[in-house]
Amino acid sequence: MGIINEIITRRNLIRELVLKNLKIRYSKSLLGFLWAFLSPFLIVLIFYVVFSLILNVKTREAPFVLYLMSGVFSWRFFQDSLISSTTSLIDNKNLIRESSFPHYLIPLSIVLSNMIDFLSSLIILLIVSLFVLQGLPYFVLFLPIVLVIHLGICTGLSIIFSILYVKWRDIKHILEAVLLLLFYLTPAFYSLYLVKASFSSLLFRVYLYNPFVGVLNLYRSSILKGFYKAIQSEVGIVPLLFMPLGFAIVVLLLAFYFYRKNKDNINDYLSY
Amino acid sequence: MITYPTEAGTENMQIKAIELEVIDKKYPLAKNQGRNMDINFEDFWALKGISFEVSQGQILGIIGRNGAGKTTLLNIIAGTLAPTQGKVLVKGKVLGLFNLGVGFQDELTGRENIFLNGAILGASREEITDKLDSIIEFSELGGFINMPLGSYSQGMRLRLGFSIVINLDFDILAIDEVLAVGDALFQSKCFERLMDFRRSGKTLIVTTQDMGLIERLCDKVVLLDHGHLSYSGQPPEGIDRYRTLLNTEKFFVGPVQKSAKLIENTKKWADNTSEWGKELGTREVIIDSVKFTNKFGWRSSRIRSGEPLKIKVRFSVRNSVKEPHFGIAIFRSDGVYCYGPNTAFDGYNIPELKPGRGYFILNFHKFLLAPGEYRLSVAIWDKNETLAFDYHDGCYKLAVNGKNKARIELLNIPFKFYPRDYIGFTVEHKCEPDLSGLNDKWGRKTGTEESRIGSVKFLNRLGGESSVFTTGEPITLAVNFNGLIRGNKNCYLWLGVYREDGIYCQGIVRKLNNKSRFFKILFPKLFLLPGGYRVSLGVWDNKKQEFIMCHHAAYQFRMVFNKEDHGTVYLEHRWKYKLPSMP
Numbered sequence: 001m002g003i004i005n006e007i008i009t010r011r012n013l014i015r016e017l018v019l020k021n022l023k024i025r026y027s028k029s030l031l032g033f034l035w036a037f038l039s040p041f042l043i044v045l046i047f048y049v050v051f052s053l054i055l056n057v058k059t060r061e062a063p064f065v066l067y068l069m070s071g072v073f074s075w076r077f078f079q080d081s082l083i084s085s086t087t088s089l090i091d092n093k094n095l096i097r098e099s100s101f102p103h104y105l106i107p108l109s110i111v112l113s114n115m116i117d118f119l120s121s122l123i124i125l126l127i128v129s130l131f132v133l134q135g136l137p138y139f140v141l142f143l144p145i146v147l148v149i150h151l152g153i154c155t156g157l158s159i160i161f162s163i164l165y166v167k168w169r170d171i172k173h174i175l176e177a178v179l180l181l182l183f184y185l186t187p188a189f190y191s192l193y194l195v196k197a198s199f200s201s202l203l204f205r206v207y208l209y210n211p212f213v214g215v216l217n218l219y220r221s222s223i224l225k226g227f228y229k230a231i232q233s234e235v236g237i238v239p240l241l242f243m244p245l246g247f248a249i250v251v252l253l254l255a256f257y258f259y260r261k262n263k264d265n266i267n268d269y270l271s272y
Numbered sequence: 273m274i275t276y277p278t279e280a281g282t283e284n285m286q287i288k289a290i291e292l293e294v295i296d297k298k299y300p301l302a303k304n305q306g307r308n309m310d311i312n313f314e315d316f317w318a319l320k321g322i323s324f325e326v327s328q329g330q331i332l333g334i335i336g337r338n339g340a341g342k343t344t345l346l347n348i349i350a351g352t353l354a355p356t357q358g359k360v361l362v363k364g365k366v367l368g369l370f371n372l373g374v375g376f377q378d379e380l381t382g383r384e385n386i387f388l389n390g391a392i393l394g395a396s397r398e399e400i401t402d403k404l405d406s407i408i409e410f411s412e413l414g415g416f417i418n419m420p421l422g423s424y425s426q427g428m429r430l431r432l433g434f435s436i437v438i439n440l441d442f443d444i445l446a447i448d449e450v451l452a453v454g455d456a457l458f459q460s461k462c463f464e465r466l467m468d469f470r471r472s473g474k475t476l477i478v479t480t481q482d483m484g485l486i487e488r489l490c491d492k493v494v495l496l497d498h499g500h501l502s503y504s505g506q507p508p509e510g511i512d513r514y515r516t517l518l519n520t521e522k523f524f525v526g527p528v529q530k531s532a533k534l535i536e537n538t539k540k541w542a543d544n545t546s547e548w549g550k551e552l553g554t555r556e557v558i559i560d561s562v563k564f565t566n567k568f569g570w571r572s573s574r575i576r577s578g579e580p581l582k583i584k585v586r587f588s589v590r591n592s593v594k595e596p597h598f599g600i601a602i603f604r605s606d607g608v609y610c611y612g613p614n615t616a617f618d619g620y621n622i623p624e625l626k627p628g629r630g631y632f633i634l635n636f637h638k639f640l641l642a643p644g645e646y647r648l649s650v651a652i653w654d655k656n657e658t659l660a661f662d663y664h665d666g667c668y669k670l671a672v673n674g675k676n677k678a679r680i681e682l683l684n685i686p687f688k689f690y691p692r693d694y695i696g697f698t699v700e701h702k703c704e705p706d707l708s709g710l711n712d713k714w715g716r717k718t719g720t721e722e723s724r725i726g727s728v729k730f731l732n733r734l735g736g737e738s739s740v741f742t743t744g745e746p747i748t749l750a751v752n753f754n755g756l757i758r759g760n761k762n763c764y765l766w767l768g769v770y771r772e773d774g775i776y777c778q779g780i781v782r783k784l785n786n787k788s789r790f791f792k793i794l795f796p797k798l799f800l801l802p803g804g805y806r807v808s809l810g811v812w813d814n815k816k817q818e819f820i821m822c823h824h825a826a827y828q829f830r831m832v833f834n835k836e837d838h839g840t841v842y843l844e845h846r847w848k849y850k851l852p853s854m855p
Binding site: 095 | 351352370392
């Protein structure tokens, strides 16, 4: 696997790029890295006010705040990675044009630096969950695997979209719309049972096979005690685990194939 | 057959570091970039069929005009761009130093940028940490190293970028036109370091517009012209060809003449009067002001014919240039080239102009041009007169006053007339023969029997007859009338000197009397420049307003000179200059 070799030999560059992203993101603001926690919590607060206090949404699977936090945090990681990666090759053309390092390191570094933000909020979520639900599920041991699957999906899609954007600038606007749609198709702030109640059983099965639904269910199963028990009867192992895993592998393979095909002419387009 | 290993060894002495085989590079002029559909979308071939090789330890210079493909070629060698077709073989690790600011992040400090840039260039963290001190030291940035890069000047960015690159490990280094940004001290430091690299067997590739640098540094040059390889080989020839290339693209002016023999012909006309008023050149040196001073030392663009003229040109040098020379050309307002002296023709050797301000002065002892309107071009150019640093073509007007403005002659060369002029006899300016009837009638002789002319002879300083003279020699025109001219109360002798191409150089008109059949006209110093000339002789009846007789352009002589000069007339002059000196 040439790609893995390449990533290992360029690990110093990956680290420097991640550091660069984090420094640029936080060095000039007064609260600095604190924003990595603050901004997701602000969003959770808004959602909580809107859906729980005003619309009175109830979730059977877990307490609404925890349910919301796990959904919003992991979604934000995915969405932020994808959106900032998409323009990353153009944003960083200064860096790319000077040297011959593989382009995909740029979106990869962005996904990784977003993951650092995500990890810190995930730790808080774990602590909150531990206290509120008085314990963690055994599945917490699988959390690293869940993270790797999620990281794979994010990285793969980021690489694909960053290369697409170099040649096709409209993709950014399309992506924003699609992400919004996907967000509503993912049970971030509503219960799975709500979907089951309003969809036909076939449509519900299709819904469950959405890999993003699977990822979210994986997170919740490994963080929220009692969550897996609540959905066990509805969600089988295939849509829960194999669907996201398979999706991650396919997306990654596609991304590197796509990169191989395009790497020679990316720099040509960067000059414009 | 026995093969000797030593022979094979010499073959391989020069290990190829870079080999390019028929490289083509096409840039996609993408159709979906923006919507200006009226632009003709065609692929742009930045490079076409480039092949050359560079041996290990060589310094290669890539030269060519802007947009010739230098940077693209450099990028292909460095591996940042892939060729559309062709094969690139590069041995070893290549580092590139391209545009300033590339590879840097303005938000990070200099120190943080060293780590980022080093990582981009493929160094490990340990290697960068090891070399951090020497990088910072070489960059001379001092306390600035902890400031965000956004606060750096271009020169500081260059110093940082250069310091990082040269302190890392590489086999081939590609540097793109960036060295010029550094100050002289840093440049010489870089220069030394580059020479060290060469000695240690590393291969360098540079692109620059600084031909001096190419000449000092490079073992080999590659000249690109619109994406094609125009020359590959020795630097001096490559540079010459580049200058010729600039010349053919109308950058400038003038032929490349080189011979110290007797010059037989000089330039007679302006290249193109429609270009007058234009300023051309590379602007490495800039002409700031041009001032004319008359014999009283007053500033004036109006002088009297035959009086001294001083032209003072102030200039400022932006980039140092090698072997420049100064030139001033004088044209009549209709484009006739009068004179174009320059310091190269006059044997002044100016090795270099350094940045700063300076001036040069051209003193004409006697401005021998006839009254009229003139235009001056002022130029500072390179030694071959092919590349103008600054060239103000016909930008300056000069008016020459004199006794008679109506005359159409070009020159006012002093002469003596025998029998001697005396008061009351020199009324020549009251009469002006109408020469318009003579157009295109070269060699035509008209006239009555009684005014037949025996001969016009050209005599040299020893009194011998000759038809070839050197510029500045004394010449006597001996005119001999066979018969007396009758009814000559209103008759005038007219003698006209023409240039071979029909330009009326000088006319002499004297009243005839009954007594003389012989006239002599002595030019103590005939300052006509090389070329063929013709003399006309006529007798003008001022009353009838016609020529009684005329031998138009019937007598020929040639001028030669041992020195190169431009124009029609040599005007005695002297140059003075003060070159800028470094503070």
